[in-house]
Amino acid sequence: xxxxxxxxxxxxxxxxxxxxxxxxxxxxxxxxxxxxxxxxxxxxxxxxxxxxxxxxxxxxxxxxxxxxxxxxxxxxxxxxxxxxxxxxxxxxxxxxxxxxxxxxxxxxxxxxxxxxxxxxxxxxxxxxxxxxxxxxxxxxxxxxxxxxxxxxxxxxxxxxxxxxxxxxxxxxxxxxxxxxxxxxxxxxxxxxxxxxxxxxxxxxxxxxxxxxxxxxxxxxxxxxxxxxxxxxxxxxxxxxxxxxxxxxxxxxxxxxxxxxxxxxxxxxxxxxxxxxxxxxx
Numbered sequence: 218x219x220x221x222x223x224x225x226x227x228x229x230x231x232x233x234x235x236x237x238x239x240x241x242x243x244x245x246x247x248x249x250x251x252x253x254x255x256x257x258x259x260x261x262x263x264x265x266x267x268x269x270x271x272x273x274x275x276x277x278x279x280x281x282x283x284x285x286x287x288x289x290x291x292x293x294x295x296x297x298x299x300x301x302x303x304x305x306x307x308x309x310x311x312x313x314x315x316x317x318x319x320x321x322x323x324x325x326x327x328x329x330x331x332x333x334x335x336x337x338x339x340x341x342x343x344x345x346x347x348x349x350x351x352x353x354x355x356x357x358x359x360x361x362x363x364x365x366x367x368x369x370x371x372x373x374x375x376x377x378x379x380x381x382x383x384x385x386x387x388x389x390x391x392x393x394x395x396x397x398x399x400x401x402x403x404x405x406x407x408x409x410x411x412x413x414x415x416x417x418x419x420x421x422x423x424x425x426x427x428x429x430x431x432x433x434x435x436x437x438x439x440x441x442x443x444x445x446x447x448x449x450x451x452x453x454x455x456x457x458x459x460x461x462x463x464x465x466x467x468x469x470x471x472x473x474x475x476x477x478x479x480x481x482x483x484x485x486x487x488x489x490x491x492x493x494x495x496x497x498x
Contacts, residue, residue, distance in 0.1 A: 223285030276307035297338035345402035379413035
């Protein structure tokens with residue numbers, strides 16, 4: 218049995234059907250009372266990965282455990298050791314944690330302290346572990362969907378700074394391999410897309426897919442900060458803008474880990490756009 222947290226997110230909603238299609242018994246965990254569209258072979262359980270006590274009955278009998286922290290859990294909560302102690306006591310043999318590239322590239326970034334704590338707890342707990350460190354998600358482009366639908370316009374800072382954003386479906390595929398296959402224990406995978414792509418180029422890809430012109434409007438750092446302050450904690454904004462505007466060479470580098478694990482290239486941004494085009498129409 219495989220327990221998947223974050224089952225409703227960009228990674229989880231792809232990971233669950235990947236596992237059930239492969240014949241695995243899956244428990245999909247979310248804090249929601251119901252989970253619509255759950256794939257056949259999966260069972261939904263309401264629990265909170267940030268509360269080890271709620272996860273105790275969920276993890277009983279599980280062989281593998283997929284950990285994804287969402288929202289406020291990235292910033293605070295009980296000790297990661299409490300969750301790992303619960304997993305070990307339940308007999309979990311394999312753990313896959315979604316961390317972040319920033320955990321390695323910017324080790325002093327306070328915004329990622331929580332993920333680094335989880336990495337340490339997972340490494341120390343005992344079960345076989347795999348840590349996934351993705352860069353920026355292609356799905357961050359969903360933030361532009363409303364302005365594309367209403368105005369055929371994208372507003373973003375640092376229009377010509379390119380980063381190798383990754384399709385969340387590739388993260389899910391790597392996670393599925395690590396949860397099911399041997400050979401990934403003790404590994405840390407840096408996950409990126411196949412090429413660096415700038416916001417202006419992303420806008421062009423969306424425009425081409427729509428068959429209509431989409432105007433790109435470059436925001437100043439100050440304008441972007443004001444916009445992000447509406448939904449993002451202040452302590453996270455500056456670091457995010459630094460990554461988007463002044464990325465380190467390691468943050469612009471292309472990793473081969475997706476291809477190594479999946480034996481195929483990482484999906485380009487245009488593939489993500491094509492699958493999610495209705496959001497922009």
